[in-house]
Amino acid sequence: MKATIVHEGRGRMRLRLRQKTITLRQADLLETWLKAQTWTREAVVHERTGCIIVTYTGEREAVLSAIGAFTWAEAEETVTLPGHSTRALNREFQEKLAGKVLMKGAAALFLPAPLRAARVVWHMAPFLHKGLRCLGRRKIKVELLDALSIGISVGRRDFGTAGMVMFLLEIGELLEDWTRKKSVADLAESLSLHVDRVWLKTSAGEVLVPIGQVKPGDRVLVRAGGVIPLDGVVAEGEVTVNQASLTGESVPVAKRPGGAVYAGTVVEEGECVLEVRQASGQGRYDQIVEMIQRSEQLKSAAEAKASSLADKLVPYTFAGSLLSLVLTRNVTRALSVLMVDFSCALKLAMPLAVLSAMREAGREHITVKGGKFLEAVAKADTIVFDKTGTLTHACPQVAKIVPFGGKEEAEMLRLAACLEEHFPHSMANAVVEEACRRGLTHEERHARVEYLVAHGIASSVDGEQVRIGSAHFIFEDEKVTIPEGEREKFDALPPECSQLYLAIDGVLAAVICISDPLREEARDVLSALRGLGVRSAVMLTGDSPRTAAAIAREVGVDGFRAGVLPADKADYVAALRQEGHTVLMVGDGINDSPALSEADAGIAISDGAAIAREIADITIAADSLWELVRLRQLAVALMGRIQNNYRFVIGFNGALIGLGAAGVLPPATSAMLHNLSTLGVSLHSMSALPLPKTK
Secondary structure (H helix, E strand, O other), X not given: OOEEEEEEEOOEEEEEEOOOOOOHHHHHHHHHHHHHOOOEEEEEEEOOOOEEEEEEOOOHHHHHHHHHHOOHHHHHHHOOOOOOOHHHHHHHHHHHHHHHHHHXXXXXXXXXXXXXXXXXXXXXXXXXXXXXXXXXXXXXOHHHHHHHHHHHHHHOOOHHHHHHHHHHHHHHHHHHXXXXXXXXXXXXXXXXXXXXXXXXXXXXXEEEEEHHHOOOOOEEEEOOOOEOOOOEEEEEOOEEEEOHHHHOOOOOEEEOOOOEEOOOOEEEEEOEEEEEOOOOOOOHHHHHHHHHHHOHHHOOHHHHHHHHHHHHHHHHHHHHHHHHHHHHOOHHXXXXXXXXXXXXXXXXXXXXXXXXXXXXXXXXXXEEOOHHHHXXXXXXXXEEEEHHHHHEOOOOEEEEEEEOOOOOHHHHHHHHHHHHOOOOOHHHHHHHHHHHHOOOOOOOOEEXXXXXXXXXXXXXXXXXXXXXXXXXXXXXXXXXXXXXXXXXXXXXXXXXXXEEEEEEOOEEEEEEEEEOOEOOOHHHHHHHHHHOOOOEEEEEOOOOHHHHHHHHHHHOOOXXXXXXXXXXXXXXXXXXXXXXXXXXXXXXXXXXXHHHHHOOEEEEEOOOOHHHHHHOOEEEOOOOOXXXXXXXXXXXXXXXXXXXXXXXXXXXXXXXXXHHHOOOOOHHXXXXXXXXXXXXXXHHHHOOOOOOOOO
């Protein structure tokens, strides 16, 4: 790709493509490709001017080399675009808005008065139809008020007022329609699978390929903890699949050969070979994203309250207009009251405020799947943390290997790595990396590996039963014993480390001590959250009570629970909610998914397990826990804006009704001020929320 550098600063450059035109699809492809690069911090492509703005890290030459090597053909093969293009939606909205403004201006400037009047009469037909339909259903809604105000204005030969009212109403409807469609597109992006590559089964073995190259009929391998990337059927293997992100089912479903599976669901246990039935972007998951966004479950209580209040206030406006007519015998005053309603501003401004907050969260690398979850964050008084990968860096390292029963340290590490390499867990990765660092090869020596969620791994190696996992799994479930005479060595294990226990034929063979340093910001983040109204912070971990107590003291949580299983975490969160608390759950692992579902708002770490990200209501980047503080600030600011909107809409429109009834404002002015206030409060709702600076 050829481009010219127009402007350049430290870590930022602006380029202009040398090709004359760029399509909307090409702009989406290039922007998506840029955002996927490891060196990109932020990227924007302007399709009208052909300009690219890139903020990057690393070497300038590497960035220029990568951009220079970009080709449209390669991007079409490797980049998966979302089913909803925000760029195309914005272009459509801009063209419709410009068309309406130009038509209104042309009619006012060039049409003679009789033709303008005829145009208004023709134009009023849809508004009258909506009003008569409300009347036929015996409902007093805002459509009836609009129809009456327009009809009375035309009846009084006040075509200018009627035309302006209709123009402003159409602009409001266009803005509302764009808002709704934009929210769908934003949700589609936030819920998109973000699976770029998959393991394709070929005659030559397993090959990692871009998802865009997968065709119906191909076979794809999916392991435990992995997201199912495409719709299809199970061709080989048996798995349990968590379908909560698609169907809302909380209980995993068993899938055997021939069973249908859908993109966006996650394999909890086992592994399978999937025969693809739908190419990327054509599956059932993509088809129901819009249904999810329209569903009431994602609406915040504030949005629902605004919509309900707006409908309830319409009859009062109508009654006020009739009362004004009865008391003053003045049609103009009654019409001035009729021109004002609370519905438009309330129904439009509240969703816009929520959408704006969700967008702002996106700029902070926080994905929110619905307004009600921001409301939950604002109200939360308790926050529950998983330890590993949440309060810690999720980059654990093997600190010590303690062999038992005369076993060799290197051989035990080799055996542990042989089992752990099959599963993408941070502690498993630490074991594999330590074996690699020591130069230990660990060829496959087992027939089958069974992964038990939140417990450990069971296998058979050289005819011996091998188990590796948590203390609960090893000592309680498997009844493993400690070699005679080595209890003192076992009791002396370092408490600050997490432990993986390796057992052979029911006897403890080694303990792998793993250190996972706490996030440096964890204590300060907890302090900041308490300053924002969170009264309690609790840590849940599968570690032993001794290890958990040491970590809890260091991080400064109010309480902790040790040795917990996934069901225990969910039960604990449920118990807090039953006590009347509003609970946030923060986690990153497969074993956190039940608790994430149970909380008022589940928050996942972006580089955690796929199932945690899919089930969670909110996802934050893994870089820093300060994003939790930002999320709380944003949610509180959103609730403050919504309350301010309530006060302004009720106060301002109430004043307009009073001034209209008093004869101070004529109908045209009343209608103009009402509609301008609606647009004003809507534009204010779309502006950035006032937030304090964070670290």
